Structures are given as C-alpha cells and as structure tokens.
Amino acid sequence: MKKIVLMVIILLLTTGAAVSKKQQDEMTALASTLVGSDMEVEDWEVIIKEQVSKDKVKLLIEKLKTKNSQLVTSEDDENSIKYSFGNIYKNNQFSETYNVVIPKNTKHQAQFTVVIKGSSWNKSIEKEYLKQVKSIKNDFFTDNSTKFACLTTTLSGKLGSVYFIKRMKKSLNLQNIDEQSDTVENSMLNKVVYGYTPLWDQKITIMDKPMNLQLAFKDIENGKTKLTIGTPILITEY
Template structure:
C-alpha cells in the first residue's frame, strides 16, 4: 500500500475538491436515507469495540445554477429565512464573496445552512451547504436528528442529496497490536478493503472500499468510500475518526 502526504494536507485537498463541486459521485440518485446509513453503522461498530463517540457530522451541498447575481442571491436568502424561521441568520460580505449562515441549535444537535456566492472570471458560483452536528450518540436521539436532517434537506435541495458522514471517538484502554493492526480490525468490521494508507509513529490513516453502501469516490487506481484514522494521544488514549466517503474534519 502507498504512503500518502501529510494527513492534514490530504484532508484540505479533498475538502477543497468536494466544496468546489468537482468531486464526482458514482451513486446516482441516493434512495431515501441510504447515504445516512454509514453513520449508524459506525456508531454500532464504535459501541461494539469500546469506543466512546465524541461527535458526529453530516454534510452535503448543491450547486445553484439559478443564482448568478446579487439580486438572485438575496431573493434566495429571503426564501431560506422564511422557510427556516427557527434558524438564526448572519451575513458576511466582501468584494469576492457573499456568505449567509443560518444556525438552529436543537437540544442535542445543531443544523447549519449556508448560502455562498463567490466571484469568478466567468460568472459567480453559488452553493447551498448543509451540515448537522451532534455530540455523543443515542439511537433514539439519532432517529429524531435523522428526521430533521431529511426534512431540512428535502426543503433545501432540488435533488436527493448524497451525504458525507463523519464520526469521531476515543478509546481509553491500551490497544493491543498497535494502531495499524487495530485500524485493519475496524475496517474488517466495516467489511472494507484497504486501498491506500499512511503510517507514522502515532498516526495511521487508511482509505478503503466497502460494498455495504453505494456512494463511492473514484481515485486514480481504486474506488473508495470510507476513510479511517487512528491517532495516539497523551494519557494512553487513542482517537478514532471514520468518514464516508472521506473524512471531512481535521485529524
């Protein structure tokens, strides 16, 4: 398996590709909450392996072809405010970008909507971004969050969105066999086959492919739809991050 660049650089490059919209999915139209299923799978695997969930995130975005000038931007913003009255809104503007952000803090998770228009040489590029983020994990609370995510995303997007999901947790005991051995064990729990890897003294990062879900991210050599990273922390703790199809937070 190949050794990759530094994980933070790798993360930033992939996230940039994802945000500007050149990231391609090979999943077609996701059916229902299919692309949310990996998050529940990750939660169960964490629980089965004594890993405490610290945070989960759900992210998606859609390019808006109709919004190509300031008037269309503010018209859409007014529409978003009317349809999402529980959200608290803020607007940032400069010569290169307009960004409106709405946040709704539920008792146990948060939803965020962003309308972003950036200036380019040809014409402005506008995206609607959506993120849901929660602390810890509860099956009952997740069912409520999932309903809210589906309700909000159905109202926001023209097409059925494909979600990027991410979960991070912490293992407090001594991991027998080392980071790489345990990373491979967790990938087996996902029924995933490694395609790329990075190994350092206190960090292991693996990209892999599993047939459990349809969303995939094409690469030069092999398709992938899951990333897993383990990092040793002070005090004998190990942090674990799982992302589908990629990790979208710094690790």
C-alpha cells in the first residue's frame, strides 16, 4: 500500500500542479467536514513548497532572518546546505518552520518549504491561520508553489468509514472515488480512499481522472479508527 502511495507522490512531483485562484482554503474546508460531529481535529499540517533560483535564494534567506528572530539550524553536507527558521505563532496556537535546501549540484534549484502545524482547531485558530498563510504566500511564494494540507481525527461508535465517506461526498462534492484495501497480514491500516473535489484547482491526474483528496483509515484500540485526510495527497506518515 505504501509503495502505491509513494508512486503517486512521485507522479505528482514530476507532473506538477497548476495553481490559480481557488474557491476555498484546503485546510479550512477539511476541518469543516468535522463540524457538527463527535470528531475533533487532533493534528493538522499545511506544507507549501516551491523551487527557488540561485539568484533569489540569498535574498530569501536574508528576508527570513529579518522576519524570524532566530536561525534554528544550519547544516552543510556533501550534497546540500540546509537552513531552518522557526516561529511560534500567537499563544502557541500553531507553529511555523521555514526550510531552505540549497543543492551543491548547480544543475538543481533550491527548494523552499514552509510547514505550518498545530494540535487543535477552532474558529480563533482558523482566523489566525488564514491571516498568516495569506501573509506567507504574499511574502515568499508565487503562483508556482504547491500546497499540501492534512489533518487527523478519530472515528468511533456509529461514525464508521462508510458513513464518513458519504459525508465527505456531500460536503466536498467528492467524485472519482476509488478505494484500496490493505491486504498485508497484521497491518493495522484498513484502507485508503482517493477522490476528487472541484473545490480546489490543484490536482493530479491518474488514468485520465483528476484526484486531489486522500483518506487513510487505520484501526486503533477499542474498535476506534484513526483517520488521516490530505490534499492533494498525503505526504506525511499515517
């Protein structure tokens, strides 16, 4: 199952995704699917990536030093130079990490990544998150950037995977639904579901069908199920 996911990730990275004006922020849309249920957002993460030219990377690092109070880490190995800057945003509601990886092979561009994550979600956090992600994109990124969003929650009681998929189908107008079960012996991963929502422009195409949503269901203790949802695909462990 993991090999299949990795193959799709490689496909995404090689084909890219065109981003234009979207209808709704991905993270807030995912979180809204839990509203009115007995589920809560337990962890969430948003990752924004973009390649940066060698001419711009020095200016980017100087800008990061000005924006953030401290350089968290700097690492130099045989392949690349890595910089990481951190920031805890307003009363520890969520954290930001800014990473710059500069390859020593001059044929490759630098990679700039911002990771925003937290362990709870409410209207106050949503408001501050939207404000901050807008500021980050305006300050550092272009329309060529790629954005990933994911969250985790727990299903229990009557709220099983079939019911939740129906809920997602209604709330996100989910289409092109494909389900893959894990047949590995003793694996706790139950199944992975793929789908497409027209809410977001960013997508990848597999077998001539667009896809931009992935759900991973994993059995845990007491008959409960850990659910990880990501767009356009999960790039974190589940």
